[in-house]
Amino acid sequence: MISYPRWKIVLVAVVLVIGILLALPNLFGEESALQLARDRSVVTPADRASIEELLRSKGVAPSGAFLEQGRLTLRFRSKQDQLKARDVITEAQPNQFTIALSQASRVPEWMRNLGLSPLKLGLDLRGGVYLVYQVDVAGAVKQQLDHREQDFRASLRTARIPYQDVQVDYPADEVRVLFRDADSLAKGKAAILEDNRNLNLTETTINSAPALALRLTPQEIKEREDYAVQQNITILRNRLNSPELAVSEPQVAREGIDRIAIQLPGLQNSAEVKKILGKTATLEFRMVDETNNPFDAVAGHVPLGSKLYYTRDKQPVLLKRDVVVTGDQLTDASFQPNTQDGPAVSVSLDTRGASKMLKNTEENIGHLMAVVFIDRSREKNAQGVEVDRTTEEVINRATIRGVFSNNFQITGVNPIEGRELALLLRAGGLAAPLTEVEERAIGPSLGQDNIDKGVNAMVFGMLAAFVFMAIYYKLFGLIADVVLVANVVLLTAFLSLVGAALTLPGIAAVVLTVGMAVDANILIYERIREELRNGVSPRAAITAGFDRAFSAIADSNVTALIAGVVLWLFGAGAVRGFAVVLVIGIATSMFTSLMGSRALVQVVYGGRRKVDRLSI
Amino acid sequence: MEFFHKVTRFPFMNTRKVWYGLSAVLIVASLALVVMRGLNLGVDFTGGVVVETNFPQPPNIEQLRGALAKSAVAAAQVQAFGSSRDILVRLPPDPNAKGDQIGARILEIFKTVDGGAKLQRTEVVGPQVGQELFVKGAWALVATLALILVYVLLRFTPKLALGAIFAVLHDPICVVGFFALTQITFDLTAISAILAVIGYSLNDTVIVFDRVRERARTARKLAIAQVIDESINQTLSRTLMTKLVTLLVVVALLIFGGETLHGFSAALVIGIIAGTYSSIYISAALALDLGLRTDDLLERKLTKPEEIDGLP
Numbered sequence: 001m002i003s004y005p006r007w008k009i010v011l012v013a014v015v016l017v018i019g020i021l022l023a024l025p026n027l028f029g030e031e032s033a034l035q036l037a038r039d040r041s042v043v044t045p046a047d048r049a050s051i052e053e054l055l056r057s058k059g060v061a062p063s064g065a066f067l068e069q070g071r072l073t074l075r076f077r078s079k080q081d082q083l084k085a086r087d088v089i090t091e092a093q094p095n096q097f098t099i100a101l102s103q104a105s106r107v108p109e110w111m112r113n114l115g116l117s118p119l120k121l122g123l124d125l126r127g128g129v130y131l132v133y134q135v136d137v138a139g140a141v142k143q144q145l146d147h148r149e150q151d152f153r154a155s156l157r158t159a160r161i162p163y164q165d166v167q168v169d170y171p172a173d174e175v176r177v178l179f180r181d182a183d184s185l186a187k188g189k190a191a192i193l194e195d196n197r198n199l200n201l202t203e204t205t206i207n208s209a210p211a212l213a214l215r216l217t218p219q220e221i222k223e224r225e226d227y228a229v230q231q232n233i234t235i236l237r238n239r240l241n242s243p244e245l246a247v248s249e250p251q252v253a254r255e256g257i258d259r260i261a262i263q264l265p266g267l268q269n270s271a272e273v274k275k276i277l278g279k280t281a282t283l284e285f286r287m288v289d290e291t292n293n294p295f296d297a298v299a300g301h302v303p304l305g306s307k308l309y310y311t312r313d314k315q316p317v318l319l320k321r322d323v324v325v326t327g328d329q330l331t332d333a334s335f336q337p338n339t340q341d342g343p344a345v346s347v348s349l350d351t352r353g354a355s356k357m358l359k360n361t362e363e364n365i366g367h368l369m370a371v372v373f374i375d376r377s378r379e380k381n382a383q384g385v386e387v388d389r390t391t392e393e394v395i396n397r398a399t400i401r402g403v404f405s406n407n408f409q410i411t412g413v414n415p416i417e418g419r420e421l422a423l424l425l426r427a428g429g430l431a432a433p434l435t436e437v438e439e440r441a442i443g444p445s446l447g448q449d450n451i452d453k454g455v456n457a458m459v460f461g462m463l464a465a466f467v468f469m470a471i472y473y474k475l476f477g478l479i480a481d482v483v484l485v486a487n488v489v490l491l492t493a494f495l496s497l498v499g500a501a502l503t504l505p506g507i508a509a510v511v512l513t514v515g516m517a518v519d520a521n522i523l524i525y526e527r528i529r530e531e532l533r534n535g536v537s538p539r540a541a542i543t544a545g546f547d548r549a550f551s552a553i554a555d556s557n558v559t560a561l562i563a564g565v566v567l568w569l570f571g572a573g574a575v576r577g578f579a580v581v582l583v584i585g586i587a588t589s590m591f592t593s594l595m596g597s598r599a600l601v602q603v604v605y606g607g608r609r610k611v612d613r614l615s616i
Numbered sequence: 617m618e619f620f621h622k623v624t625r626f627p628f629m630n631t632r633k634v635w636y637g638l639s640a641v642l643i644v645a646s647l648a649l650v651v652m653r654g655l656n657l658g659v660d661f662t663g664g665v666v667v668e669t670n671f672p673q674p675p676n677i678e679q680l681r682g683a684l685a686k687s688a689v690a691a692a693q694v695q696a697f698g699s700s701r702d703i704l705v706r707l708p709p710d711p712n713a714k715g716d717q718i719g720a721r722i723l724e725i726f727k728t729v730d731g732g733a734k735l736q737r738t739e740v741v742g743p744q745v746g747q748e749l750f751v752k753g754a755w756a757l758v759a760t761l762a763l764i765l766v767y768v769l770l771r772f773t774p775k776l777a778l779g780a781i782f783a784v785l786h787d788p789i790c791v792v793g794f795f796a797l798t799q800i801t802f803d804l805t806a807i808s809a810i811l812a813v814i815g816y817s818l819n820d821t822v823i824v825f826d827r828v829r830e831r832a833r834t835a836r837k838l839a840i841a842q843v844i845d846e847s848i849n850q851t852l853s854r855t856l857m858t859k860l861v862t863l864l865v866v867v868a869l870l871i872f873g874g875e876t877l878h879g880f881s882a883a884l885v886i887g888i889i890a891g892t893y894s895s896i897y898i899s900a901a902l903a904l905d906l907g908l909r910t911d912d913l914l915e916r917k918l919t920k921p922e923e924i925d926g927l928p
Contacts, residue, residue: 124876132745134744436740437741437744437745438740438745439738440737440738440740441719441738441739442736442737443734443736443737445734445736446670446737449874450874450876453872453874453876456872457868457869457872457873458868461864461865461866461867461868461869461872462865464864464865464868465861468860468861468864472857504873504876505805505880508805508869508877508881511865511868511869512866515862515864515866516816516862518858518861518865519819519858519861519862522857522858522861523823530850551826552822552823552826555771555822556816556819556820556823559764559768559818559819559822560812560816561815562763562764562767562815563764563811563812563814564811564812564815566759566760566763567756567760567808567811567812569756570753570756570759571804571808575804575807575808578805578812582812
């Protein structure tokens with residue numbers, strides 16, 4: 001008997017069974033599917049039942065359906081059924097759900113309930129759009145300084161404290177308030193601190209004037225930058241998940257210090273999505289200056305405390321400088337296509353906004369209030385330099401007829417705009433402007449093409465290795481082949497388990513891993529042959545072959561592992577896909593070659609009383 | 617010693633000057649190619665736009681070029697990609713170009729030539745990103761080499777480690793030279809392939825060194841050059857077999873993997889061949905010329921007593 005601990009054989013068997021179970025969902029393939037989501041609430045099992053009933057009655061019964069994270073996925077046998085079902089649902093229940101076209105796996109329900117899922121395919125295999133945005137973190141810091149400046153001015157004005165100037169020094173990350181004398185400085189400091197707690201104001205002298213300075217510490221700057229990136233990620237996620245866009249399974253992740261990478265599987269035309277993602281549209285509510293003539297202002301005489309705006313149809317309007325409520329005080333917004341005044345956006349305000357609105361409407365019944373639409377976009381001018389362009393338009397002026405606070409409607413929008421505005425208001429404003437720095441779009445046919453090529457390469461490569469091993473090492477070669485299959489199964493299982501996306505370079509890594517797993521087997525078998533030539537008995541040769549090849553296998557895999565890990569850390573996108581598979585593949589191939597193949601040899605030769613010859 | 621009857625007896629150490637010469641030629645030629653011809657850097661590194669289109673019939677490339685020129689699209693390259701029906705257009709970084717627009721625009725222009733043209737892929741990489749990826753890639757190479765050096769130093773004596781590292785350096789240089797020679801696009805996947813080659817080509821070197829160490833202990837009376845020769849010959853069959861099978865697999869990747877993986881698989885093929893060569897002919901020979909002696913290998917035995925038990 002060749003001795004090999006029984007528990008190791010059991011361990012190999014258990015790992016293999018688990019591996020097969022985890023890899024199983026990949027055998028079912030995919031079907032066209034619809035993904036239904038509800039705006040701000042989840043799709044319930046009752047919804048599911050009624051929709052399934054509806055589709056069955058129209059002759060487009062789904063071949064499968066499941067609820068996951070508040071979204072309902074319906075599978076269909078054909079693309080035609082999918083599209084027909086979408087029309088049926090939108091017709092029967094308009095504006096109930098947002099429907100995204102997607103692909104879903106045919107995995108049976110019991111497997112899904114066990115948490116088993118197939119491999120995720122990367123964008124290069126599935127088709128889709130990959131976008132990378134650069135967050136203008138310096139701009140976010142500037143914004144912070146600008147806010148401080150405005151806050152300081154407001155505090156001093158309300159407290160009626162005279163001051164010379166409030167300056168912002170961007171390179172120094174500093175805001176300075178210049179006073180006329182020490183007395184007003186002391187009062188000013190108190191006023192500012194009352195409105196803004198926990199500020200670290202230092203007293204200095206600038207141009208022989210007593211002054212207060214607020215400098216952002218490196219810590220604060222870093223926090224502000226981090227906040228800007230994180231906030232933008234949240235906002236982008238909100239926007240992508242909003243029903244108006246109907247993108248299925250968007251992924252948004254931070255990349256490096258100041259970049260955000262977005263994956264939009266299955267998306268064909270990125271123009272629409274990009275338009276929404278980069279937008280910074282918001283609203284402001286201001287009272288109309290009814291005492292002055294806006295046409296005087298056009299001539300150049302803008303009265304103090306007012307600002308000149310234009311309406312959509314280029315009519316000048318004078319609005320009060322003091323803002324009643326700004327867009328960031330909005331908590332919710334939704335689009336109402338058919339109100340009696342035409343399309344409208346109904347909005348909700350937070351408590352601060354609501355109390356300001358309440359006070360304002362109480363004081364101003366019978367007066368005009370205007371809604372200003374502000375759209376900041378980042379564009380490239382003729383010289384290719386990026387400039388921020390701000391469009392401010394008065395979209396609506398209305399007489400305040402009653403007192404209201406937190407809930408009201410804004411009219412004067414067109415349907416497309418209204419939908420977009422509702423989306424943007426609800427998702428919140430970007431904390432810092434975004435610039436697109438990378439885009440990769442892969443069409444679905446190319447994706448399928450890539451899958452075919454990858455699978456072909458894998459099948460032929462493995463076949464070549466299998467045949468070679470079987471011929472060259474006979475029975476031991478066949479054992480190696482079984483082990484290689486087990487390796488691919490385990491690799492698939494692990495990748496499905498951790499939810500790593502398989503890319504084309506990932507498939508290449510699988511192929512490479514197969515090559516390297518063969519290596520380990522060859523090292524062992526060559527060693528066994530050598531031991532046999534040295535006149536060692538077959539049993540001892542097996543034991544020695546496995547034991548002595550171990551250090552060589554371990555050493556050589558460690559170096560490959562180092563390369564894989566560095567690649568993992570450095571790589572982005574497709575390269576990371578390669579590294580992930582390589583690293584996991586090295587681990588599974590070590591396990592299968594050293595333990596799996598040993599266990600199988602034991603099963604084949606272990607039971608025999610006497611081993612005269614090895615088929616190697 | 618009749619059980620060595622099947623083992624080859626190539627005099628690797630005696631002929632090592634020849635192999636050094638060959639390696640020197642390869643390295644100098646590779647570097648000269650890189651300097652003179654340069655690398656055909658992919659859009660990953662240069663920034664710019666790549667648009668891949670598919671036609672129902674092989675289009676006339678000149679006609680496509682003409683159509684682009686007429687519409688004032690300054691395409692740097694218009695070429696077949698894989699098959700003659702797939703056409704790749706490459707544009708230099710253009711600050712005004714936005715990805716979806718340029719892809720759609722080129723498709724529109726191509727549709728005037730052949731109405732069945734389809735847009736397969738658009739890639740837009742900002743020049744800034746391209747430069748960063750290049751720098752990152754270079755750092756990844758350096759980091760991998762450094763970490764592997766540390767590992768080999770821990771595992772073997774310094775002389776063997778230096779031999780191994782030189783042999784490893786040799787391989788990516790040959791791969792890069794190959795890219796300069798063939799002008800195959802050098803992109804991110806090529807860098808991944810080079811890193812994989814570095815990790816992988818050390819395999820055989822490690823196996824040879826393992827054997828040298830083992831032989832040095834069992835046959836102390838032999839001259840070190842002879843120990844090395846015997847070790848390389850004894851491990852030759854497994855070195856060649858493992859590489860052969862891996863090559864089979866990688867060649868399948870080269871043939872079937874399509875144009876996207878072309879550079880990647882080519883880099884692997886060249887890297888594996890160079891790696892096998894360098895670990896047979898160069899690494900141990902260098903260690904010998906660095907003054908490797910049997911004593912260097914025995915020292916470790918004393919510091920690691922558990923390895924004595926493993927010996928017959």
